[in-house]
Amino acid sequence: MRLGKESVLSLVKGVLLKLSSVYTPSGEELNAKDVMLQISKELDLPLQIDETGSYYLGSQESKVLLASHIDTVPGFIQPKDEGSAISGRGVVDAKGPLSAMIVASHLLKGDGCDVLVAGLSDEERLSAGAKALVRKGRQFSHVIVGEPTSTSGVAIEYRGVAHFDIYCTSREGHSSSLKYNLIEDVSRRIVELYSPASEYDKPSIVPTIFRSGSAMNVAPKEAYVHFDVRYSVRNSFDEIYQRISSTFKDCRVELIEHLPPVKTSVNTAVYRALSRALISLGLKPSPVRKWGTSDMNVLAPIAKEIAAYGPGDSKLEHTDYERVTYEELYIGTMTYYNAVKELCRNSQT
């Protein structure tokens, strides 16, 4: 269904303002239930809500999935229509991409190309929504992940993430006379392991939590450290794990979360469709790789082809200055629309 630019913009702005008017930090996704029901009714897209608080709009049987997320980082910021842009919590990450996907699927339905749009839960935490979808055993021919890629980028690679909890113990004693100190010992090992983000293909090993001590004059008997590790497909996770384990060989090391990195190719039909859609809108598409992790890492095993794309400046993610322009929203919506239309056309020939 071809609509004029103003009509498309009116639809996508309306959806985004509705979605960003409800506060949906991870774990509180059901706050958007009434708004989603309203959007489902207005755009004639059947709605299902799963046990994790993920929303599924459109054709539940479709082999094409447009997957963004409904949750945001904490801290509500009232959405504001600034006349040429919309600001507010989550308008970049990722309610802008999600709104563009919803409107694109509405337009595609009018063309007889039914797709499924997911507003997944918990992406900002442990990806409970995406993991639930994987557990259900669904398979898709093409998945587009809706994350901001600065509007003209198409992400084909994400780094993986691993979270380690480490518990060390020692003998406690009076701080005035004990020669060994657990804080000093663990701190030295943290410094030894610490590897800040520097190059894409160099793993980052970053301590994010350190707790120890119970009293002013007692050398502590327990210490807890948490490491956030990021690495690319060109790194060996086993080597990283081994390095951490051997550094803390006398401590308890627990891997509490692990999402492997993902890398796909520019030679896939889904990348090609997205790039051709951008070119048709007058933009120069570019393949990009992301330093972070997204639901693309989780969904890759259930997708024959996958890529991530979305409107919005990725540098504004997780800041108090999230803002997406009308132009970005329009380009995002039409990019999803044109790309999926090409995939539908090719699947029929």
Place this chain on the structure above:
Amino acid sequence: MVLLKCPVCGGDVQVDDNALPGEVIEHECGALLEVYMKDGKLALRVAEQIGEDWGE
């Protein structure tokens, strides 16, 4: 399909007739190639390297 040559390794590259200038292809030699128009015909040149983007 149009048969073109990889500007890096000289190997054959099959490009769709309907390819648009600006499309990027990865050749089997590993080179990232960009489709462009030269004298009204599709041609290939070395594309910019894969960019890096912050965040999720």
